[in-house]
Amino acid sequence: MKLIKYTLNADGTIPDYVTDGGYLAAANGSASPQDLDLVGVATDAAPQTGFANEAALLAYCQEKNFEFKDPITEEVTPLETVVSTIWSKLG
Amino acid sequence: MGISSLKTGAMKRNLLVGNIGYVPAVRGLFGAGASGSNVIQYINIASTGNAIDFGDLIDGGYGRASCSSATRGLWAGGQNPGGALNSIEYVTIASTGNGTDFGDLTQARAGITGLSNSTRGVFGSGLTGGSGSYTNVIDYVTIASTGNATDFGDLYRSTQWVGACASPTRGIFAGGQSEIYSNDIGYVTISSTGNTTDFGDLTVARGYLSGCSSSTRGIIAGGHNTGGNVIDYFTIATTGNALDFGDLSSTKFGMGATSSPTRGIFGGGYDYTGSEFEINVIDYITIASTGNATDFGDLLTARGYTAACSEGHGGLE
Numbered sequence A: 001m002k003l004i005k006y007t008l009n010a011d012g013t014i015p016d017y018v019t020d021g022g023y024l025a026a027a028n029g030s031a032s033p034q035d036l037d038l039v040g041v042a043t044d045a046a047p048q049t050g051f052a053n054e055a056a057l058l059a060y061c062q063e064k065n066f067e068f069k070d071p072i073t074e075e076v077t078p079l080e081t082v083v084s085t086i087w088s089k090l091g
Numbered sequence B: 001m002g003i004s005s006l007k008t009g010a011m012k013r014n015l016l017v018g019n020i021g022y023v024p025a026v027r028g029l030f031g032a033g034a035s036g037s038n039v040i041q042y043i044n045i046a047s048t049g050n051a052i053d054f055g056d057l058i059d060g061g062y063g064r065a066s067c068s069s070a071t072r073g074l075w076a077g078g079q080n081p082g083g084a085l086n087s088i089e090y091v092t093i094a095s096t097g098n099g100t101d102f103g104d105l106t107q108a109r110a111g112i113t114g115l116s117n118s119t120r121g122v123f124g125s126g127l128t129g130g131s132g133s134y135t136n137v138i139d140y141v142t143i144a145s146t147g148n149a150t151d152f153g154d155l156y157r158s159t160q161w162v163g164a165c166a167s168p169t170r171g172i173f174a175g176g177q178s179e180i181y182s183n184d185i186g187y188v189t190i191s192s193t194g195n196t197t198d199f200g201d202l203t204v205a206r207g208y209l210s211g212c213s214s215s216t217r218g219i220i221a222g223g224h225n226t227g228g229n230v231i232d233y234f235t236i237a238t239t240g241n242a243l244d245f246g247d248l249s250s251t252k253f254g255m256g257a258t259s260s261p262t263r264g265i266f267g268g269g270y271d272y273t274g275s276e277f278e279i280n281v282i283d284y285i286t287i288a289s290t291g292n293a294t295d296f297g298d299l300l301t302a303r304g305y306t307a308a309c310s311e312g313h314g315g316l317e
Helices: A054-063 A079-090
Strands: A002-006 A018-027 A036-042 B014-017 B021-024 B027-033 B037-044 B052-056 B065-068 B072-076 B087-092 B100-104 B113-116 B120-124 B135-142 B150-159 B163-166 B170-174 B184-189 B197-201 B210-213 B217-221 B230-235 B243-247 B256-259 B263-267 B281-286 B294-298 B307-310
Touching: A002 A018, A002 A079, A018 A079, A018 B197, A036 A079, A054 A079, B027 B065, B027 B072, B027 B256, B065 B120, B072 B113, B072 B120, B072 B307, B113 B163, B113 B170, B113 B307, B120 B150, B150 B184, B163 B217, B170 B210, B170 B217, B210 B263, B217 B256, B217 B263, B263 B307
Parallel strands: B065 B113, B065 B307, B163 B210, B210 B256, B256 B307
Antiparallel strands: A002 A036, A018 A036, B014 B021, B027 B037, B027 B307, B037 B052, B065 B072, B072 B087, B087 B100, B113 B120, B120 B135, B135 B150, B163 B170, B170 B184, B184 B197, B210 B217, B217 B230, B230 B243, B256 B263, B263 B281, B281 B294
């Protein structure tokens, strides 16, 4: 298993090799439904190279300026916590 | 299922729509919302007109849940300046009256979500108090009665602001916002009790979602993050991952959503692009198709975190 960046298939389905995904959505400028880069756990059959480690995923989040802020409580989840939670899905 | 087979209180009224002729006028209600709003407003889902004033709820506030039978609409939970609410109240959809006390939830909470079939209303998720106090509690009530809610079971995770929809037999909860955005989709059998069972995944993990359905197809839309313009769909009677349906008119979250047997409606909410301002936009989709949402009309005022129900949603057929 590996953690990869991917898009939906052109017909709007989740790629078969993604077992737990849809995280860290980032606009990529393509046409819908492939207009979002997503991160998820994938089988080794996935053609993408996985993030090497947790630090690489954190760097990606920082590059994309992700922020996890509840709009009501305004509580911000630190990126490190988000990354750790997603990385732990690799099992 | 076509409009001609609609079996709801909506059959009492018809609406002349363009060159289509007279179709059942399914009434959709939006109630409560940000800024302590207790306003209820309604639309005729078969039209594309603006909302009309209905009456007032006893308790205003944001993050309330709504569900309905063909005759009665319920609002439960929420948050006002006094704290999280445990109250449940109801209105008679065919009237334009104020809310009447129904009973209490087992747990006061905001960011709660409702679904129903014709007899039972089910409420799940929420934030019970301060930051991080997410709950996985699911409650249920018998819509035609009054009385306090009963524990139903547990949601797939402790979270808030999930999306929900239903067929007459199955209730679906999806997504949610807690420490991270959730991609979970879980289902319950409405007539039973028990915990959610894994259904599949949303295409994009997100929270502050809105859901609606026909009797066969579930729709989950919006979200408080990039990807909040995504509309997902799935076949309720199966299990499996959601598929991309199309896009909302903008990236937005905290909408009220409801449906007729054929049309899904998303009203109000907050625009996510930039300053997160309340909006009055109502979008609609044709549930049996795929494609982007179309402009419907406007709510009476811009209103975020409102909750919606109808006399003809997918749980009622």
